[in-house]
Amino acid sequence: MSYDVPQVPGEEELEVAASDTRQWPMWEVFVRQRRGLSHVHAGSLHAPDAESALQNARDVYTRRAEGVSIWVVPSSAITASDPDDVDAMFDPFDEQPYRHATYYEIPDEVGKM
Amino acid sequence: MTGQERFDAVIDADEKIEPTDWMPDGYRKTLIRQIAQHAHSEVIGMQPEGNWITRAPTLKRKAILMAKVQDEAGHGLYLYSAAETLGTSRDELVDLLHTGKQKYSSIFNYPTLNWADIGAIGWLVDGAAITNQVALTRTSFGPYSRAMVRICKEESFHQRQGYELLLTLCRGSEEQKAMAQDAVDRWWWPSLMMFGPSDGDSPHTAQSMVWKVKRVTNDDLRQQFVDMTVPQCEYLGLTVPDPDLRWNEERGHYDFGAIDWDEFWNVVKGNGPMNRERMAHKNRAWAEGEWVREAATAHAAKQAARRLEQKSA
Numbered sequence: 162m163s164y165d166v167p168q169v170p171g172e173e174e175l176e177v178a179a180s181d182t183r184q185w186p187m188w189e190v191f192v193r194q195r196r197g198l199s200h201v202h203a204g205s206l207h208a209p210d211a212e213s214a215l216q217n218a219r220d221v222y223t224r225r226a227e228g229v230s231i232w233v234v235p236s237s238a239i240t241a242s243d244p245d246d247v248d249a250m251f252d253p254f255d256e257q258p259y260r261h262a263t264y265y266e267i268p269d270e271v272g273k274m
Numbered sequence: 275m276t277g278q279e280r281f282d283a284v285i286d287a288d289e290k291i292e293p294t295d296w297m298p299d300g301y302r303k304t305l306i307r308q309i310a311q312h313a314h315s316e317v318i319g320m321q322p323e324g325n326w327i328t329r330a331p332t333l334k335r336k337a338i339l340m341a342k343v344q345d346e347a348g349h350g351l352y353l354y355s356a357a358e359t360l361g362t363s364r365d366e367l368v369d370l371l372h373t374g375k376q377k378y379s380s381i382f383n384y385p386t387l388n389w390a391d392i393g394a395i396g397w398l399v400d401g402a403a404i405t406n407q408v409a410l411t412r413t414s415f416g417p418y419s420r421a422m423v424r425i426c427k428e429e430s431f432h433q434r435q436g437y438e439l440l441l442t443l444c445r446g447s448e449e450q451k452a453m454a455q456d457a458v459d460r461w462w463w464p465s466l467m468m469f470g471p472s473d474g475d476s477p478h479t480a481q482s483m484v485w486k487v488k489r490v491t492n493d494d495l496r497q498q499f500v501d502m503t504v505p506q507c508e509y510l511g512l513t514v515p516d517p518d519l520r521w522n523e524e525r526g527h528y529d530f531g532a533i534d535w536d537e538f539w540n541v542v543k544g545n546g547p548m549n550r551e552r553m554a555h556k557n558r559a560w561a562e563g564e565w566v567r568e569a570a571t572a573h574a575a576k577q578a579a580r581r582l583e584q585k586s587a
Binding site for chain 2: 185
């Protein structure tokens, strides 16, 4: 469900900040929809250990037979590329169109290739 | 390019902002607040329907209702996860709900008095939620948008089961049909209020529209909902409890009566029929679950220690 819950007096001063105290670690959930496909990231959840994470993932992400296999990975184990490095990381490939098949012109007479 | 310039460019191009991107503080705060309140609403929303699980008229209806309530819990979890990507924690958000510092949708501060209310909630309340959430699938924050896509898929089941439930009652005895009408009479106006204050009285709408957090205004969504729902109500053979409701040929929309905004603000401020009970129940459930959370943590620690022992043996 969803809503526009309007602000009431006093509410706006509220500061929401991170306070990592006693909560369970976070896990990233990957689900394989059916055999032959890769596991795809479905979301994340908190759980005390890997086994409970798997159980919870089953309940949270596969209630409608969305999968036949689940991986759970501690979120802390993931190393991500830095969004500020997007240019340095990925730009060079924009300048290498010859890596794509469509770069090459083949006369129609040759047929499908 | 500065962070602000990159942010503006992404918004202009109708692309998504992701958690690690630079974003204005106000954008982050607005989203944490909105997503958290959305999550709280899903969680509190389990209560009015949970009220009828033990009294569902058939085993099939009971199984359906349990599946629906379980979905609401799942929706809450998707949304809390989305909020956490913005740098807040689950503990913090849950605490804000339990201490009443953050609100949930006022619709859940109304009681479920008869079985037909379960149908009216699915059809009207979830119908209003879908109207809002379909628009939010296009919101500019990636994790929120993805959560909405997932939720909308499941919400369609909620709406259809509710409508089918009412249809069954309406095809039943006179008493059953009267139950359905009674439920619609009580849920119609609160459902219209779910879209929030009129655009003129919604101070954050303009900024949220610029940031594309919000894509359609409260009043436009409300109109969409009325236009969609009135013919469905006619098919049920029930009456919409609004004497001013009529089709406006010129506008191509239904005109409808004035909403009682005093009631709306009164419930928002905590004086609805069920505000206190909902919060008391939530806090009690949390306190009574403490030992389960502790046991799970202890079990995990014990298992880890045992694995370590086996390795060294």
